[in-house]
Each structure stands twice: as structure tokens, then as C-alpha cells.
Amino acid sequence: MYSSELIKGTLKTIVLKLLSENKKMYGYEITQRVKDLTGNKIQITEGALYPTLHALEAEGILTTETEFIGKRVRKYYSLSKIGKAKSKEKVNEFADFMNTMKFLLEIKTKEA
Amino acid sequence: MYSSELIKGTLKTIVLKLLSENKKMYGYEITQRVKDLTGNKIQITEGALYPTLHALEAEGILTTETEFIGKRVRKYYSLSKIGKAKSKEKVNEFADFMNTMKFLLEIKTKEA
């Protein structure tokens, strides 16, 4: 687990990237996917995620569809057209930022 | 300039790294150094920097010495012994975080 301040500001980028690779995902699924992909190093809390998803939907970046699994509701999120552009923009910005920080901190990163 | 949310949480790390490479630096100098090194992409505001420096000093991570340039005061900050360790720790943590993010943002669609 990283100190919480590090993760601040990356949540939107992570969500948009995941949704650019998966047609639709629901909130809980996103938390679990990130947890699995990062070996528990990044754990998105629901208190952070849900308000963010709601905000992205209000901005027209995400669209939703509700599905019932038995009696339990599941709310799927997808990227809108604007959202797809926004996703690329956010990931590119983060990539640029990483290069700047890498230079500033003289860090060597793993080769892809 | 990056969207402000991206920079959140990186300020301490940047400051500690700069101070690990310079025996002493003063606040205004830090803002200018970062601006120069990043080609204006990261601009640390004084409203963010000074409270952070004060907090790091209160934690025993930084020590200070005051110097007068003419009549103008200049407050130099240096890493304490604890600060040197903290600096390495922070930079290492950020490096680790970058690797995690790099992986997370380059992943391909998982098989359904």
C-alpha cells in the first residue's frame, strides 16, 4: 500500500483507462480489478469511487445501465463518446507527467 | 501545466529529492528550480510550499538557518539525518508507484 497522498488525483485516470478497455464495468468490479492488477498495492475505497463515478456521469463522460443479478442491483458504467476522448487525454497527460517526474527524481523505470 | 489534481501528493517528494542533492535551499529557490527543471510544466505555488516546509520542519525532517541578503531575510532548509532517510524512502515509494501505474495504464483487455 502506498501512502494515500500519492494516489490522490489518479483515480479518474485509472477508472477511465479501465473503461476504455472494457465495454462496461460496475463499481465494485472496478475496486476488485484494481486491487488484483496491482497486487493489493492500490485499493480504491468505495467512498472515493462512487462519488467519482457519479461526477463523471454528471459530466457526460460516463453512461449507465442498471442490471439485476437475482434481486441485487448492479450499475454498469461505460464511456460515452466524449468519455473515450477524455480517457485518452487523461492517460496521455499522466504519461507525460510520469516522464517529467522521472526526470525530476532521476528514477529508472522498468522497461515495458 | 498539468491538471492540478495530478501534482497532488508529489510536493513533499519533490522537495525532499531536491534537498538531497543540494545541501541547503530556500523556498523561493525551490519554486524556481522546479519551474526551470520542468520547463514550466510543474509550478509550485508559495501557498502550497511554505506550509509544507513548515510541516516538514515540525516533523524534524528539515532544519533551518536564516541568512540576511542585505536587509532581506532568506530561510534555508536542509535535510536532517531523519530527513535523508525520509527522502530516499519517498523517492523509492514514488518509483514503485510509477511502475504500478505504468502497468495499470498499459494493460490490455482481460479475457471475458
Added chain:
DNA sequence: TTATAATACATTAGATTCTTATGTATCCAC
């Protein structure tokens, strides 16, 4: 069978960290 964990949504109080604005004062160049 029952209670515990996992799934799945949601909100809220409070903490942290930043932006923006403001304030004071000195120094330099034109």
C-alpha cells in the same frame, strides 16, 4: 442453521492538500 464473509449499492463527517488571494517588505532596472 446460522453467522460470517463477500457482493453491491450509497452517503457523510472529517482530514489532507492544494489554489487563489492577500499581505508585507526589499531590491533592481528603466
Added chain:
DNA sequence: GTGGATACATAAGAATCTAATGTATTATAA
């Protein structure tokens, strides 16, 4: 002698997160 740069500082408010709490369903192990 005025404007911009240097150099410190604080403070209100915004943004974003944590931690706690709440509701309800479903799966599982004792």
C-alpha cells in the same frame, strides 16, 4: 519612482480522499 522580481507568510475555500456507517442480497463454512 514605478513595475517586476525576490522572499517571506497566512488564510478562505475548493477538491479529493479516508474511515465510518448504512442497507440489502447471496454464498459459504462451522
